[in-house]
Amino acid sequence: MRDFKNVKKVVVKVGTSTVTYPTGKLNLSRLEKLARVLSDIKNEGRDVVLVTSGAVASGLGRLGLTKNHKTTQEKQALAAIGQGILMQIYEKLFGEYGVVVAQVLLTKDVVDEEKKMLNVKNTFEYLFKYDAIPIVNENDVVAIEELEFGDNDTLSAYVATIIDADLLIILSDIDGLYSCDPRIDKSAKLIKEVFEIDSYIESIAGGAGTVNSTGGMQTKIEAAKIAMQHGIPMVIANGENPSVVKEILEGKEIGTLFVNKNTVSR
Numbered sequence: 001m002r003d004f005k006n007v008k009k010v011v012v013k014v015g016t017s018t019v020t021y022p023t024g025k026l027n028l029s030r031l032e033k034l035a036r037v038l039s040d041i042k043n044e045g046r047d048v049v050l051v052t053s054g055a056v057a058s059g060l061g062r063l064g065l066t067k068n069h070k071t072t073q074e075k076q077a078l079a080a081i082g083q084g085i086l087m088q089i090y091e092k093l094f095g096e097y098g099v100v101v102a103q104v105l106l107t108k109d110v111v112d113e114e115k116k117m118l119n120v121k122n123t124f125e126y127l128f129k130y131d132a133i134p135i136v137n138e139n140d141v142v143a144i145e146e147l148e149f150g151d152n153d154t155l156s157a158y159v160a161t162i163i164d165a166d167l168l169i170i171l172s173d174i175d176g177l178y179s180c181d182p183r184i185d186k187s188a189k190l191i192k193e194v195f196e197i198d199s200y201i202e203s204i205a206g207g208a209g210t211v212n213s214t215g216g217m218q219t220k221i222e223a224a225k226i227a228m229q230h231g232i233p234m235v236i237a238n239g240e241n242p243s244v245v246k247e248i249l250e251g252k253e254i255g256t257l258f259v260n261k262n263t264v265s266r
Helices: 028-043 055-063 072-095 114-129 152-162 199-203 217-229 244-249
Strands: 009-014 047-052 100-106 132-138 167-172 234-238 256-258
Touching: 009 028, 009 152, 028 047, 028 072, 028 132, 028 244, 047 072, 047 152, 055 072, 072 100, 072 132, 100 114, 114 132, 114 152, 132 152, 152 167, 152 217, 167 217, 167 244, 199 217, 217 234, 217 256, 234 244
Parallel strands: 009 047, 009 167, 047 132, 100 132, 167 234
Antiparallel strands: 234 256
């Protein structure tokens, strides 16, 4: 079930809670480990896409603000400040391992319009030919409600479908999907495999994530729906130690695997 040794294209999504401290400032130690792990996976001959959150939180941190501003205008301004900081750090860290990175900012119209989606798909393919790692985020600065993915969990699932990925890995601040909220109920049990998104799975998804994030388990379930509909396995795992990505690709039983049983093994 978890035979990922032949995975060629992998999308890795990291949430705000993974790439930043609660202060909103970047967790440089964790980002360095992430860059090292993804570079090593790239060196194995796999195509890697990193979908990253953290632009708004980075903007908050740079300005010394402590609360998450909610208006669209505030979030767009913070993203404009933070996105540059985020890419500057990624460029430096991946550069230490000789890996070229490319910034890709998307709005939802790329998946709603066939011509735009084809153009984005071709761009990804050329980036792979150039041996680069695309670093993807939502284009918060220009996105309006009609053009928003809304969260990077959903964005990562759409990116996985665009590039026809073999695996989507979502790193969060929780080990996977639990039978109930483990932060509240100590009897909560990790669900290791999900073969269908039914009413029970949706009911245990819970609410929002940490203070600076936009998602939670509910958005990850929505991402799983998209991935499973396209025959792409998805794993939710704890991103505290980015080495978990390599362990997942080695087939270790980590986190929660979402896979459509009716889909032919990829």
